[in-house]
Amino acid sequence: MDAHIQVKNLNVYYSKQQALKNINIEIPKNQITVIMGPSGCGKTTLLKTFNRFLELTGGTQLTGEVLVDGQNIYDRDVDVTEVRKVVGLLAQRPSPLPMSIYDNVVYGMNIHRMKKDRKEYKAAVRHYLEIAGLWDEVHKRLHDPATSLSIGQQQRLCLARGLAVEPEIILGDEPTSALDPISSQNIESRLIELKKQYTTVIVTHTLRQAKRLADYVIYMYLGEVIEAGSAREVFNDPQHERTRAYLEGQI
Amino acid sequence: MGFLKKKRWQRRHLVETFMKFIMRFSLVIVAGSLGLILWIVVVRGTPALSLDMVTKIPEGGYYMGKGGGILNAILGSLYLASGGTLLAMIFSVPIAMYLKTYLGDSKWGYYVRLSLDVLWGIPSIVYGAFGFTLMIALGLRASLLAGIIILALIELPIMTRAMDEVIRRMPIDLEHAALALGSTKFEVALRVVTRQMLPGITTAILLGFGRGIGDAASVLFTAGYTDRIPTSLMRPTASLPLAVFFQLGSPYPEVQQRGYAAALILTIIVLAVSLGSRWLSARLNKYTIK
Ligand SMILES: Nc1ncnc2c1ncn2[C@@H]1O[C@H](COP(=O)(O)OP(=O)(O)O)[C@@H](O)[C@H]1O
Ligand SMILES: [Mg+2]
Numbered sequence: 130m131d132a133h134i135q136v137k138n139l140n141v142y143y144s145k146q147q148a149l150k151n152i153n154i155e156i157p158k159n160q161i162t163v164i165m166g167p168s169g170c171g172k173t174t175l176l177k178t179f180n181r182f183l184e185l186t187g188g189t190q191l192t193g194e195v196l197v198d199g200q201n202i203y204d205r206d207v208d209v210t211e212v213r214k215v216v217g218l219l220a221q222r223p224s225p226l227p228m229s230i231y232d233n234v235v236y237g238m239n240i241h242r243m244k245k246d247r248k249e250y251k252a253a254v255r256h257y258l259e260i261a262g263l264w265d266e267v268h269k270r271l272h273d274p275a276t277s278l279s280i281g282q283q284q285r286l287c288l289a290r291g292l293a294v295e296p297e298i299i300l301g302d303e304p305t306s307a308l309d310p311i312s313s314q315n316i317e318s319r320l321i322e323l324k325k326q327y328t329t330v331i332v333t334h335t336l337r338q339a340k341r342l343a344d345y346v347i348y349m350y351l352g353e354v355i356e357a358g359s360a361r362e363v364f365n366d367p368q369h370e371r372t373r374a375y376l377e378g379q380i
Numbered sequence: 381m382g383f384l385k386k387k388r389w390q391r392r393h394l395v396e397t398f399m400k401f402i403m404r405f406s407l408v409i410v411a412g413s414l415g416l417i418l419w420i421v422v423v424r425g426t427p428a429l430s431l432d433m434v435t436k437i438p439e440g441g442y443y444m445g446k447g448g449g450i451l452n453a454i455l456g457s458l459y460l461a462s463g464g465t466l467l468a469m470i471f472s473v474p475i476a477m478y479l480k481t482y483l484g485d486s487k488w489g490y491y492v493r494l495s496l497d498v499l500w501g502i503p504s505i506v507y508g509a510f511g512f513t514l515m516i517a518l519g520l521r522a523s524l525l526a527g528i529i530i531l532a533l534i535e536l537p538i539m540t541r542a543m544d545e546v547i548r549r550m551p552i553d554l555e556h557a558a559l560a561l562g563s564t565k566f567e568v569a570l571r572v573v574t575r576q577m578l579p580g581i582t583t584a585i586l587l588g589f590g591r592g593i594g595d596a597a598s599v600l601f602t603a604g605y606t607d608r609i610p611t612s613l614m615r616p617t618a619s620l621p622l623a624v625f626f627q628l629g630s631p632y633p634e635v636q637q638r639g640y641a642a643a644l645i646l647t648i649i650v651l652a653v654s655l656g657s658r659w660l661s662a663r664l665n666k667y668t669i670k
Contacts, residue, residue, distance in 0.1 A: 214562035
């Protein structure tokens with residue numbers, strides 16, 4: 130397997146409670162990996178270790194390594210803003226920035242000084258809004274507030290905004306759980322279209338969505354990874370009793 | 381349609397009609413009083429309003445009806461209120477930040493907010509008396525600076541609480557969204573947090589300014605009154621509320637009329653500031669996340 134992210138001996142503690150226990154996994158490049166498991170098993174926590182979001186919560190402790198392209202993102206001399214540029218995040222609830230639709234897409238490119246002039250920014254905004262499947266709906270009102278969009282449109286805007294900083298990895302923490310079915314489907318189709326170019330890691334609580342999206346599956350339980358493997362293997366022939374129970378219990 | 385009962389005058393309908401009447405009545409009283417105040421100020425003040433009023437200082441015999449104007453009071457009030465607002469801002473921003481960052485919703489946070497709300501409700505004459513006592517103890521004379529300090533104290537609770545509410549309503553998701561794109565914390569503060577909070581902060585500042593410029597009792601004790609244009613922080617200064625007060629108390633009808641003109645000028649300044657702030661907030665508010 131061509132691993133994009135490698136997790137080695139990862140342990141995470143919230144104050145006293147241990148949330149992740151000795152995690153060792155690899156996330157394949159340019160595929161969709163789905164993390165499943167009952168609520169509270171540590172899916173969000175694991176995802177947060179990939180873009181160093183865990184350190185935004187006080188009192189957390191982390192041991193072990195997370196390697197992206199072979200480099201430990203927790204090394205002392207690593208710039209956290211560079212990590213988050215390479216590892217993008219699609220949050221559970223869309224949260225547009227307090228600015229126009231256009232400026233939301235420009236924001237990330239601007240702070241990383243990725244474009245030279247207005248023309249380049251304009252072209253990039255159009256490009257990423259098209260990729261996110263939002264251009265046709267918003268090209269006439271690019272300077273309206275981002276909050277004037279529906280929740281589903283806002284989530285696609287957040288996708289465009291995230292892609293605009295040219296990440297290699299997209300993380301999604303239940304990115305469709307706040308959306309209506311049609312908007313969810315829309316986001317899912319985008320993620321599938323994009324998977325050739327991006328390594329995607331999605332946390333989901335719906336088994337059907339996992340089955341629609343996953344190339345690779347990680348099943349977690351009480352802070353441990355119980356099983357990890359290709360979607361076909363895990364869904365058709367789970368090796369562990371717990372995984373089997375989860376798959377059957379939910380159907 | 382048989383199941384729909386015809387509306388009858390049951391008790392609940394009567395109660396509703398009565399309540400609606402009370403609400404409308406209160407509204408009419410409030411709007412009516414405001415209209416009446418404006419009406420009186422405009423009708424009585426306009427005749428005395430002239431270019432001289434706003435461009436000249438009192439000349440000899442002004443208070444007996446001779447020539448001159450109240451430029452000293454207009455400038456004095458603007459200096460006092462702007463200075464007080466600026467000073468209050470310098471202190472209220474860090475206090476509000478401290479409340480949010482370190483005290484939060486803790487017991488101490490509750491006490492600090494309670495104290496601020498109590499301070500808010502204290503009549504300004506008490507502040508004036510406090511300032512006066514302090515100045516006597518320190519052997520200081522009435523001055524622009526003393527007036528600014530006392531106005532800053534009066535404005536501080538309103539501004540701090542208004543900013544506190546603004547900061548408390550700052551969604552944490554917003555910071556995370558910006559951080560997730562690789563922002564530094566400074567970029568988050570500068571480009572995202574400020575944008576979200578600017579309308580609220582503008583409102584807070586103008587609330588403070590409004591209270592400061594209209595206050596008579598506190599500056600009476602601390603800033604004094606003079607016919608000269610203020611040129612130094614250490615000298616006394618005139619102010620519009622006191623110009624209204626002194627002139628209305630005069631036995632000369634011309635001077636009384638000038639009192640109303642001064643009130644009209646003060647009203648226009650306050651109106652301009654609040655309309656301006658409304659307009660500015662609405663513009664800035666367009667993009668904020670509710
Ligand atoms: N900020 C936090 N402080 C303390 N404990 C937390 C915090 N966030 C999560 N946890 C705990 O860590 C465990 C894993 O949580 P999480 O990663 O959110 O699970 P999931 O996303 O799978 O539902 C849970 O037991 C949860 O209670
Ligand atoms: Mg979760």
